[in-house]
Amino acid sequence: MAKIVAITACPTGIAHTFMAQEALLQAGKKNNVEVRVETQGASGSEDTLTAAEIALADAVIIAADKKVELDRFVGKRLLQTSVSAAIKEPETLLAQALDAPVYGDATQAYMDDIAAQKAAKNQGTPAVYRHLMNGVSSMLPLVIAGGIYIALSTAIDINGKASLAVAFDNIGGGSAFKLFVPILAAFIAQSIGDRAAFASGLVGGWIGTQGLMYNAGPNASAGYLGGIIAGFLAGYVTVGIRKWIRVPRTFEGIKTVLITPVLSVGIVGLLMIYVLGHPIAALMSAISNGLTHIGASGSIGLGLLLGLMMAFDMGGPFNKVAYFFAVGLLGTHTVESEMIMAAVMGAGMVPPLAMALSTFIAKHKYTQEERDAGKAAIILGACFITEGAIPFATKDPLRVIPSIMVGSAVTGALAMLFRVTNPAPHGGVFVFPLIGHWYLFILAILIGVVVAGLLVTTLKRPIAQAA
Structure with a gap:
């Protein structure tokens, strides 16, 4: 064997x-x-x-x-x-x-x-995506914990003046949210250039988020986009330094702990300060301002697009782009950014819940194994784990994926139309008490689940006829 x-x-x-x-x-x-x-x-x-x-x-x-x-x-x-x-x-x-x-x-x-x-x-996975996901996996706990503490701060005292509210805001917004972009950059860099690249990634990400760029305004920030660029820059600069600078074997230890990190930190830091940081911060500012002035019809279209992306690959690259687009804007603390976060979370909850609904109303179209997976999908969907729909999509992608994309798009658009706000980047039903217009949020999710569930049930064939 x-x-x-x-x-x-x-x-x-x-x-x-x-x-x-x-x-x-x-x-x-x-x-x-x-x-x-x-x-x-x-x-x-x-x-x-x-x-x-x-x-x-x-x-x-x-x-x-x-x-x-x-x-x-x-x-x-x-x-x-x-x-x-x-x-x-x-x-x-x-x-x-x-x-x-x-x-x-x-x-x-x-x-x-x-x-x-x-x-x-x-x-398997392209190297660039793998490096990016290494950073994402490392920063995600900071994003989730920080976002929930920011939301708790608002829930305790909407004006943020109570002592505990201030403490929670310092934990979430003052600490976790300030650290997550540098951590993202550092672990992207480490994935590319190993430990020697960690420091330059961390420094590059910090410069971008703290507005330390040359000739930048007081509130300038390169945001998560700057963190991604700084991480890749740091990683490949470190790889280049290791390749281009040769030293006798007896000095390899000094090269690793002294020469490589000092040079890479300096190069990445100077590039972020004088070359890259300012234009990236300007782009992030333009995106934020554009979202602030977006009209009702535009917001519905954005919610629809984000919903499609969340369901298309259920945790894959498109899903992650939509999710971290929302998370990156959440740090601006605007109503519009919280609306986008609500649309993304609601849309991400739809696919597993819709498949669970379909397994209950059309048992003859699913195997016993799939019906059992449908029960688990209820929990996964409620917790905002879109991947709960993957077992169904894997077996019947041409019927399942279009159906859940439609349902998620409906939920994303409705969440924006209802102006639902969500200050927490994760949590599903556990953060519902922190959501503005939570009853409309539930309605938007239920409508999307019913639409997707009925659509996939209609398209699916009974087990004996499945093809």
């Missing part, structure tokens, strides 16, 4: 990670392959692979949308791919892994990074 070990890891570490784990385990049972999976989720690594298990394995699968350390797999056949690939085609991955090239053998040790990037490009 072949033995395969695997690691699954997605940016948020909530849903994709464990869906991929389950898919690989089930595929192993079906194909008489012994599979052990380590998950690197939101709470850290679980079911960690032992050295003995790795040594006995015939191959390794890394199904991850963020950076995973590969040092312990040197000398093993290794396949790098995405989490979604593990969910959609686990049996194919098992076969491919057994024929994958050996990672980091004696003749290729110096090419490890290049080999990993090629594998990601050819078989």
